Each structure stands twice: as structure tokens, then as C-alpha cells.
Amino acid sequence: MKSYLAEFFGTFWLVFGGCGSAIFAAGIPELGIGFAGVALAFGLTVLTMAYAVGHISGGHFNPAVSFGLMVGGRFDKKELVPYIISQVLGAIAAAGVLYLIASGKDGFGIDNTAAGAFAANGYGNLSPQGYGVGAAFVAEFVLTAFFLIVILGATDKWANGKFAGIAIGLALTLIHLISIPITNTSVNPARSTSQALFAGGEFLPQLWLFWLAPILGAVVGGAIYRFLLQKEQTAG
Structure with missing residues (x-):
């Protein structure tokens, strides 16, 4: 149960x-943090929670990561569904709190025809820079695959595990720096689900991509590391 709670709170924080940061701080004229600030914020959430609760649950905070770690031989498939449920619930709870806070400002409303509404992910007309479904799928697939390679490599028994959280957090920052203009960056089905539920509109029918592409990418990344990159145990 503690592992599930750790995944809930970790995903909530993410x-x-x-x-x-995207909803409240990115777009303030002259003072806003912009794309780079949002990218750093996502990286910092994972970095901080990796050290806070990573030793309890492994610090997945993402259904795609759980799939990738399972394929990479680092996670028991029996725990997959409970982890995903915990992650999705944590994400939805966080989105609910964000909505509650945002509702405290006069004139608040979500324009679900606008790209990135309530920090939701999208493609086509809902992509920040108008990227189509094919480009969005490739970006989410490739970036999640490399995210898993970084995670598996940084947490390998041959690596310096004390710095794993930093490497993983910076990798997520880089991923956002690349792909916020494309899809508003998912690489995390729980994060996409929570925001789409509150944004509504066409964000919900597009949610399939932000489950399928990250999970497939994570599976491929997990397999690449396990079968092509992972250092074998030496005899003796």
C-alpha cells in the first residue's frame, strides 16, 4: 500500500x-516563465519526488514508465495495474486542485478550442504549433523510448545511483524543451488524462494518442536497454 501511495503523491506532485506552472506562470506578460520554465518545472517535480519517495515505490509516476520498467526486467507485472490506477488517481486529484485554485480568479474559464488549454495535450488544431497526428505520435514515441533508456541506465546497478534522480529529472526537462511546441508534451498517459478530463472538448477524443504512443515508446525503450545495452553480470 505504501508503494501505491508513493505513486499517488509522486504523480500528484508531477x-x-x-x-x-503552465497554467499559472507561463503566460504572464514580461514576467512569465515560458516554455523553458515549464520544462524545468516538470523536470524538478520528478527530480524532487525521485529522492522523496523513489526508495518506496521506485518513482515511476507515469504508466508508460511502469510498462517500460516491466519490459526492462525491473518491475513485477503483478504490480502494473495497481501502479497505473494510483498514478491516474494522483494526476486527477492534482488537476482537481489546480482547477479549484484557477477558479478563484474572476473571469476564469477553459477555452477547450485553444491549444494547450488547461495544460492539456493535443495534435492538429490542439497542438501549440499545429503539428499533425503523425508528427505528434512520432515525437511522443521517440521521446518516451529515450526517457526509458535514461531511466534504466541511470538506475542500473553499474551506474552511480545517487545521481539517478538528477539525470532523470534533466531528461524530462529536455524532453519538454523539445516537444512542448509539438504536443504540449505528454510522455505520461496519467498527466494527459487528468488535464483532458478538465479541459474537455476535442482533447478527450485525442487522448488515445497520449496513451498509445508513450506506452509503445516505453516498451521499445525498455527492450532496447535490456537486450542491447545492459551490461551483463561478469562471472566470478
Whole structure:
């Protein structure tokens, strides 16, 4: 149960910090943090929670990561569904708190025809820079695959595990720096689900891509590391 709670709170923090920075701080004229600030915020959420609760649950905070770690031989498939449920619930809870806070400002409303509304992910007309479904799928697939390679490599028994959280957090920052203009960056089905539920409109029918592409990418990344990159145990 503690592992599930750790995943709930870790995913809550990821959505609250990352999406919260996009909703509240990114677009303030002259003082806003912009794309780079949001990218850093997402990286910091994972970095901080990796050290806070990573030793309890492994610090997934993302259904795609759980799939990738399972394929990479680092996670028991029996725990997959409970982890995903915990992650999705944590993300939705965070989105609910963000909505509650945002509702405290006069004139608040979500324009679900606008790209990135309530920090939701999208393609086509809902992509920040108008990227189509094919480009969005490739970006989410490739970036999640490399995210898993970084995670598996940084947490390998041959690596310096004390710095794993930093490497993983910076990798997520880089991923956002690349792909916020493309899809508003998912690489995390729980994060996409929570924001789409509150944004509504066409964000919901597009949610399939932000489950399928990250999970497939994570599976491929997990397999690449396990079968092509992972250092074998030496005899003796």
C-alpha cells in the first residue's frame, strides 16, 4: 500500500508542479516563465519526488514508465495495474486542485478550442504549433523510448545511483524543451488524462494518442536497454 501511495503523491506532485506552472506562470506578460520554465518545472517535480519517495515505490509516476520498467526486467507485472490506477488517481486529484485554485480568479474559464488549454495535450488544431497526428505520435514515441533508456541506465546497478534522480529529472526537462511546441508534451498517459478530463472538448477524443504512443515508446525503450545495452553480470 505504501508503494501505491508513493505513486499517488509522486504523480500528484508531477501534475501539480508541471501543469500548474503552465497554467499559472507561463503566460504572464514580461514576467512569465515560458516554455523553458515549464520544462524545468516538470523536470524538478520528478527530480524532487525521485529522492522523496523513489526508495518506496521506485518513482515511476507515469504508466508508460511502469510498462517500460516491466519490459526492462525491473518491475513485477503483478504490480502494473495497481501502479497505473494510483498514478491516474494522483494526476486527477492534482488537476482537481489546480482547477479549484484557477477558479478563484474572476473571469476564469477553459477555452477547450485553444491549444494547450488547461495544460492539456493535443495534435492538429490542439497542438501549440499545429503539428499533425503523425508528427505528434512520432515525437511522443521517440521521446518516451529515450526517457526509458535514461531511466534504466541511470538506475542500473553499474551506474552511480545517487545521481539517478538528477539525470532523470534533466531528461524530462529536455524532453519538454523539445516537444512542448509539438504536443504540449505528454510522455505520461496519467498527466494527459487528468488535464483532458478538465479541459474537455476535442482533447478527450485525442487522448488515445497520449496513451498509445508513450506506452509503445516505453516498451521499445525498455527492450532496447535490456537486450542491447545492459551490461551483463561478469562471472566470478
